[in-house]
Amino acid sequence: MKILVSGGAGFIGSQIVDAYLQEGHKVVVIDDLSRGKKENLAKGVKFYQIDICQQKKLNKILEKEKPEIINHHAAQIELRKSVSHPQLDAKINILGSINLLESAVKIHAKKFIFASTGGALYGEQKKFPADETHPIQPLSPYGIAKRAVELYLYYYYQVHNLEYVSLRYSNVYGPRQDPYGEAGVVAIFCEKLWSGASPIINGSGEQTRDFVYVQDVVEANVLALKKGVIGEFNIGTGKESSVNQIYKILSQIIGSKITPQYGPQKKGEQMRSVLDPALAEKTLGWKPKISLEEGLKLTAEFFKPKS
Secondary structure, rough: OOOEEEEEOOOHHHHHHHHHHHHOOEEEEEEOOOOOHHHHHOOEEEEEOOOOOHHHHHHHHHHHHHHOEEEEOOOOOOHHHHOOHHHHHHHHHHHHHHHHHHHHHHHHOOEEEEEEOHEEEEEEEEOEEEEOOOOOOOOHHHHHHHHHHHHHHHHHHHHHEEEEEEEOEEEEEOOOOOOOOOHHHHHHHHHHHHHHOOOOOOOOOOOOHHHHHHHHHHHHHHHHHOOOOOOEEEEEEOEEEEEHHHHHHHHHHHHHOOOEEEEEEOOOOOOOOOOOOHHHHHOOOOOOOOOOOHHHHHHHHHOOOOO
């Protein structure tokens, strides 16, 4: 099949591109390179540098390439930026997604795979882990935007027969993650610890997240290609770990004795977050394979300075 991956030069998207190529699919990538890097792309991949808010250019690319599947990972990914700039977040994450959906309908694409969120969607959880029936009460414009796109996906499926899968990620970490943004605590810790600097932990560090390794997430995107699989699915491990625990494990792996600094808790971030992946296992045949310790070792090794 021919698959278009938006945000395909980014942390998660580029590794999905690699997996699709390995499966024998033809892949086209669009990315504005605001966060993605061209060096993440495999040689020979057709690439267009474009902002998903540019509707006319999007239409031209999709009409030319005519992908059967669209995998949508292009996004404004910083939760805190969504709190301070909700209009910008909505422009990129809602309107940009609608642009891509409209283009998909015009070329009669068969399926739309969307990178959604679990933690930011459910807000302060009432049960642990949260399954897909958990009340949706996002505490940030980022979470609101992801839910809005899910509702649009349902609309386009019902009205235009565009099949969709929304993958509600927990906290994804691993190689190629950006250690210089605000998202991605594992990458930030790795970069700081290897350089001998003291990281800042927001709040007490006792806030928990469900950390899922990027290659497990990639596998979910491969399984989501299955015809007839439609709906929203949690992609997480079902296990919660505190930020302090992550810091302790990484310090041991790297061999650092640096003490972290603690700053104020950020608005829009919940205290506990952990997802139940049972539906993904039942419907997609997906479950996480990489343990937290193994994933952190692989990630730390990736960020280790080259001597």
